[in-house]
Amino acid sequence: MSPEELRTFCLSFNDAVEEFPFTPELSVFKVAGKVFALTALDSRPLTVNLKCDPDLAVQLRAAHPEIVPGWHMNKRHWNTVTADGALPERQLKELIEDSYDLVVAGLPRAQRLRLDRA
Template sequence: MSPEELRAFCLSFNDVVEDFPFNPETSVFKVAGKMFALSALGGRPLTVNLKCDPDLAVQLRAAHPEIVPGYHMNKRHWNTVTADGDLPDEQLGELIEDSYDLVVAGLPRALRLRLDRP
């Protein structure tokens, strides 16, 4: 997945904004003000930090060398994924969507319903 594809995919979800709270090089993708993905889109290799269910995070790390504990993040809840590696784009897209869904699941019910995510 290219940096442009990664940005476009993250922004394709409801109510997502791209923000730069850390520095101008690090894109942070948020839904309702809560972060679900962050990436230095100009970095090589291209990586993205994604929120993940803790049990699934351990399984993914064991199965895929492109997935490691979240860099500068809570390593129990975040993975760093090499986006331009051997991981298929479809699977990376599923991980991004899962991260978005985990964040949305923690939002108040009324906001979740507005986002069409029960």
């Protein structure tokens, strides 16, 4: 997945926005003000931090060397995924979507309903 494809996919979700609260190089993708993905789109190899169910995170890390505990994040809830092609693009997209869904699930009911209608 290229950096532009990653950006486009992250922004394809309802109410998703890209912000740069830390540095101009670090893209932070949010929904309803909550982070679901972080990446330095110009880094090589391209990596992305994604929220993950803690039990699944452990399984993914054991099965895939390109998935490690989240860099500068809560290691229990976040993974850093290398997007260099070793992990199939379909699976990477599923991990991004799961991260978005986890964040949305934690939002207040009214916000979740608004996102469902968008």
